[in-house]
Amino acid sequence: MSILTLFIIIPLLTIVGILFCKTDMQVKWVSVAGMGLQFINAIALILLFLAERRAGNIAEVLFVQDNLWYETLNIHFHVGVDGVSVAMIGLTSLVVFAGIFASWEIKDLHREFFTFLILLSSGVFGFFISLDLFTMFLFYELAVIPMYLLIGIWGSGPRHYSAMKLTLMLMGGSALIMLGLIGIYLNSAPNGGPLTWDIIKISKETLPMDMQRFLFPLLFVGFGVLGAMFPFHTWSPDGHASAPTAVSMLHAGVLMKLGGYGCYRVAVFLLPQAAHQVGWIFLILATIGVIYGAFGALWQKDLKYINAYSSVSHCGLVLFAILMFNQTAMNGAIMQMISHGIMTALFFALIGMIYGRTHTRYINEMGGLMKVMPFLSVAYVIAGLASLGLPGFSGFVAEMTIFVGAFQNADIFHRVVTIIAASSIVVTAVYILRVVGILLLGKIRNDEYEQLTDAKWYDKISVVSLILGITIIGVAPLWLSDMITGGLGPIVQKLLAAAPMMP
Amino acid sequence: MTTNQLMFIIFSAIIIIFSVMTVTSRRILRAATYLLFVLVATAGLYFLLQFNFLAAIQLTIYVGGIVVLIIFSILLTSHIGDRLEAPGWKKIVPAILVATFGAVITLITVLQFDFPTKAITGSERTDIREIAKSLVSTEKFGYSLPFEVISILLLAAMVGAIILAKKRED
Amino acid sequence: MIDFSYTAWILLLPIFLFIVIGLLGNRFKPIVSGIVGTSGLFIIWLLSLVTAYKYFFVLEKAADGSFLKFMAFNMRWLNLTDKLHIDMGVLLDPISVMMLIVITTVSLMVHLYSIGYMHGEKGFSRFFALLSLFSFSMLGLVVATNIFQMYVFWELVGVSSYLLIGFYYTKDSAVAASKKAFIVTRFADLGFLIGILMLSYVTGTFDFITLTGPDSPALTSGQGVWFLGLSTMTWSMIFVFMGGAGKSAMFPLHIWLPDAMEGPTPVSALIHAATMVVAGVYLVARLFPIYVFSAPVALDIVMWVGAFSSIFAAIIACTQYDIKRVLAYSTISQIGLMMFGLGVSGYGGHEGLGYMASMFHLFTHAFFKALLFLGAGAIIHAVHSNYMNDMGGLHKNLPITHATFLIACLAIAGVPPLAGFFSKDEILAAGSERSLLLYWVEMIVSGLTAFYMFRLYFSIFWGKKQEYHQTPHEAPKTMTIPLMILALGALLAGLIPFSNFVTSDRLPFVSHLDMGIAIPAVLVGLTGIVVAAFFYLKETDIPDKVFKALGSFSQAAFHKFYIDELYLFITKKIIFNYISRPVAWFDRHIVDGAMNGLAYITNETSDRIKKLQSGQLQQYALVFISGALLLVLLFVYLWTS
Amino acid sequence: MFEGIPLHWFLILGTIMFFVGIYGFLTRKNLITILMSIELILNSVNINFVAFNKFLYPDHLEGMFFTVFIIAVAAAETSIAIAIIINIYRRLVDIDVDKMNKMKY
Secondary structure (H helix, E strand, O other): HHHHHHHHHHHHHHHHHOOOOOOOOHHHHHHHEEEEEEEEHHHHHHHHHHHHOOOOOOOOEEEEEEEEOOOOOEEEEEEEEOOOHHHHHHHHHHHHHHHHHHOOOOOOOOOHHHHHHHHHHHHHHHHEEEEHHHHHHHHHHHHHHHHHHHHHHHHOOOOOHHHHHHHHHHHHHHHHHHHHHHHHHHHHOOOOOOOEHHHHHHHOOOOOOHHHHHHHHHHHHHHHOOOOOOOOHHHHHHHHOOHHHHHHHHHHHHHHHHHHHHHHHHHHHHOOOHHHHHHHHHHHHHHHHHHHHHHHHOOOEEEHHHHHHHHHHHHHHHHHHOHHHHHHHHHHHHHHHHHHHHHHHHHHHHHHHHHHHHOEEEHHHHHHHHHHHHHHHHHHHHHHHHHHOOOHHHHHHHHHHHHHHHHOOOOOHHHHHHHHHHHHHHHHHHHHHHHHHHHHHHOOOOOOHHHHOOOHHHHHHHHHHHHHHHHHHOOOOHHHHHHHHHHHHHHHHHHHHHHHHOO | HHHHHHHHHHHHHHHHHHHHHHHHEEHHHHHHHHHHHHHHHHHHHHHHHHOOOHHHHHHHHHHHHHHHHHHHHHHHOOOOOOOOOOOOOOOOOOHHHHHHHHHOOOHHHHHHHHOOOOOOOOOOOHHHHHHHHHHHHHOOOHHHHHHHHHHHHHHHHHHHHHHHHHOOOO | OOOOOOHHHHHHHHHHHHHHHHHHHHHHOHHHHHHHHHHHHHHHHHHHHHHHHHHHHHHHOOOOOOOOOOEEEEEEEOOOOOOOOEEEEEEHHHHHHHHHHHHHHHHHHHHHHHHHOOOOOHHHHHHHHHHHHHHHHHHHOOOOHHHHHHHHHHHHHHHHHHHHHOOOOHHHHHHHHHHHHHHHHHHHHHHHHHHHHHHHHHOOOOOOOHHOOOOOHHHHOOOOOOEEEHHHHHHHHHHHHHHHHHOOOOOOOOOOOHHHOOOOHHHHHHHHHHOHHHHHHHHHHHHHHHHHHHHHEEEEEEEEEHHHHHHHHHHHHHOOHHHHHHHHHHHHHHHHHHHHHHHHOOOHHHHHHHHHHHHHHHHHHHEEEEEEHHHHHHHHHOOOOEEEHOOOOOOOOOHHHHHHHHHHHHHOOOOOOOOOHHHHHHHHHHHHHHHHHHHHHHHHHHHHHHHHHHHHHHHHHHHOOOOOOOOOOOOOOOOOOOHHHHHHHHHHHHHHOOOOOOOOOOOOOOOOOOOHHHHHHHHHHHHHHHHHHHHHOOOOOOOHHHHHOOOHHHHHHHHHHHHHHHHHHHHHHHHHHHHHHHHHHHHHHHHHHHHHHHHHHHHHHHHHHHHOOOOOHHHHHHHHHHHHHHHHHHHHHHOOO | OOOOHHHHHHHHHHHHHHHHHHHHHHOEEEEEHHHHHHHHHHHHHHHHHHHHHHOOOOOOHHHHHHHHHHHHHHHHHHHHHHHHHHHHHHHOOOOOOHOOOOOOO
């Protein structure tokens, strides 16, 4: 059995463990144990992976396990990882681990909450390790559906509306994805032979051009919905605003990455010719998303809305980079996913903790929090600085890689969109500093806030682990970047091979 | 016109006239009575066609059973002498249209079709013994399976009717 | 060859200090942080001095006698493309070594000074942690081996500056000022980034040694006309200069610097006078060969922007009352002068006089401007006010501050033989060879400089006697000692034969004092002093009269030529109200409205359809029978194939 | 005994009776009268079965047996229907079919 299968087994065992728990405290600790184990497993995976690569193993994917589970449609449980997936798994385990601590003070129904949360995470893990399109889609759905319950039951504000909206829009995306995947399956053997869902096998083939042109928009839009692509991003502000802390963290931090990863792994990887042909449309949308999200965030007053729009901007950058079709930009895209994942999880964690104390998310009602909760405030400033791309944090590395990569496309169209997208870093600075200025600095506007307390130990674990994540990547990015670059080899070759077919 | 034709015309006239009266009468007990006439006339048709056994069944079950049941239920649910509310035009007009349209289509179809009628071989009366044999036979043209099915159905209907009609405990 | 790899510690030590003080500072008494920070910086200072000594005097020279330019230490940080990669390392050449000296010296003085100045402030150890962070960033910036490392540290100094300006975070004006500083420089950095991207795309490298070396790819590539008649290389250099202009507060990106004075005074001295704000000058100097050979148009822009900023800021400085703001405008003016020096310079030997002079001025300016700020800090410390109207006649109360302040004023006014005289004279000499108009402009600037500095000096230390709440008294030793050391620097720094060390082509040359320029310059300076004395030595109403006589011009100058208002208009009105707000509205109502509309339509349709299920049995039957009949009609009669 | 009567006559009779029943089914309000309409419909079908049996396949008894079964089913159906009707009447004190729309949507 491959180490990867553990990533699915551990959450499931944890859920079983939770079902046997008697008290809420036990539920929490079982969750912590399970997700801590998962985290350790992820680190072990990264180390093993690096060791394998260093030992000269140049297979496209490592730790493969392949079991047939539905013969009629040739569906396999086929798992394996390359550098990109390993990086995404590391991100997920970190965010989930922090998310458990961030939901320490969830109101009621602990058992159910943690069950769904961990179920969701197992879906995400399964998605990242799958090499079989069908199994991948299965896990994708597994990750999306619990979100409805998590927001609908434990959310705040207009939670039913938000949960419904989020789920419906994501389901709409899923429908497109399913069509696209079936389309790929039916065309997976253009030169005869049995049809297959296997990504690696399909990637060796060239699908018929007219099919590609039909399937690429389906898949890109389908995954783009989850990746908050303009104009399909509106579930994100409402959904995040209503979701409980840990769910926001997981959703923005990890689930939205499923979209980007899917665009990269399925849409672009399997349909490179179509990507070259119609990618420019989505590039325009992504660029709009980048700048639009930033400007949208500028005007918001609710902390979660600000962060949701900022996510739209940052995730737009991911799609933007993927559509640049070169190794550097794609590397940046993956790093941006990881960086944004940790960063935005940190943001949502902090917002949740602040909200738990002040019971408001409107920045105008708060002020001067630095004085009463220095730990949270400093962490917020760090998150903000990371978000606006300060060197030393992961955001800088990712953004710079993206921009340098994007600049390698020398035609005027790509130049213009790159400069537009790059200008978002200024707007980002504006809205981040606006929030920091109003929320944390200045005088305390509400006398009641003088009594508030700073972070508790579990808050601190959550926050510190995430900050360490962004800092380690930000200070020493080379290993990560090289690991991702290794995984990008096949896709870049495919794209290069596809390029001459451009009109 | 032979006697047969005359008999048929009389029976069918009764059937049609009383059918129409059954569905239009505004006194429900009268409607039930008209229905009785219709069913009796139908039995007459069966006699005409020499299905004596069938005619007997028609008389016993339909006339003796079903219609009596209907009349009982009428007595249970309505007051004698109550006139039914006349249906509104909104119901009558579409119903007449549909009925006429359907009748016309069916008649056209039926009349156009040339049925391969066999030569009628005089007065062959069906023997009750024969009926009984084929009813329980498992051979070709045997009806034991439908017979069993119907039995079960009747049993189920009986149980169902009792359950439904039973007064609730609450 | 001497091993210089220990210079990496110059970088590592401050960040280590930052982490230690930042994480553990609150566990101990505040003073411990101060002592740890200061002594740490002392070690760094020593290391820098040793490095400078070894570099200039011990290290062998290249074959042609020039100073070597080499990487003492370099490691891969991030791979980007096949060719492009970001390294982190230490580059040693004359200007970076000179900057090491400047930064560590001023920083050490400021550390020492801060122990006294910040005494008893809340967040004392935070202050020292941030100072360490700043020192780290600034040192990393100057020793950068490649332009991207420079950008990395460029951003870091920006954020340290942000954090330090907003040190008094409960004060709204400080918060606003820090935000403004960060955003304006961030905007400029966008230009820098685009410049870097273009430059690296064209040349395929970030590396300074490759870029500025004799075989630089910048010489050959990117020379074709690209946009508006200028080559790619020119555009990229203009963009890079935009970054430099932002950091160095050149017109029109200067607006953040005066506001940045909201930060604690030692911060103003360190960051906003001596070190960070000259990063732009340093950047242009670092890429100087590219500017000269590949993008002369961009260099002209540097010259014009520098010249304009210097006169512009000098005029405003004459009208301000907040002493720190006067000094801030003076800084802008002096940096403009440095930019001007670079802009008029050529490459190599005497051609490169402007370059040498600019670096020289940067060097001397660091001393006397830091001294002025620290002196101003001592004064503010004594009288608890920033406004010169609240001061007067302080020369008796604050003798040491007075003496050192006077030295700094004389130095900046260009009175021989103090530091400012030599460096300014060289810039003027270089300017006169290039453009007579701008030469005279700079002449006027130096007159104005003398005037406003002595306006400051006289109104603070002489002029009318003020009634103070409590008698101002001299600052403690930790504050006066740095003042004296810096005063010594301001006195003597000019005597260094700078052209022996720092030149455009790293070849020493001999520069002479040009009497034809020195004498008028000194005379102009003295005139300025005399006028200031005439106006402000005794309390008179002459200044008011002059101010009124100049009418709207002086009003405009007093209001800083309304640049702030213009910016406010653009940002608040246009960006906020006409872009961001409509975007938010558009998102809520159009994009989201479309999604909600979709849901609404679905809902509405189902609502309509569900009415068909009326529960009316006969209606169902009617529909069923009609349907069945229609099907019969259709299949039996109409659709008979 | 039925010489001289064409098959068509029976069919015409069945058709008319059937659609009269349909008309009643569509217009009557009282549940019992609707039940009676259904009986009419069933009866017309029976006539058809019997006639076809006699005219087309006089050697077999299919039509007759169908009729017998239909009568049996009709009896079962009527008994259940009346049980339901009485039940409804107990609850609503009315057996107007228009008011029986509780299970809509």
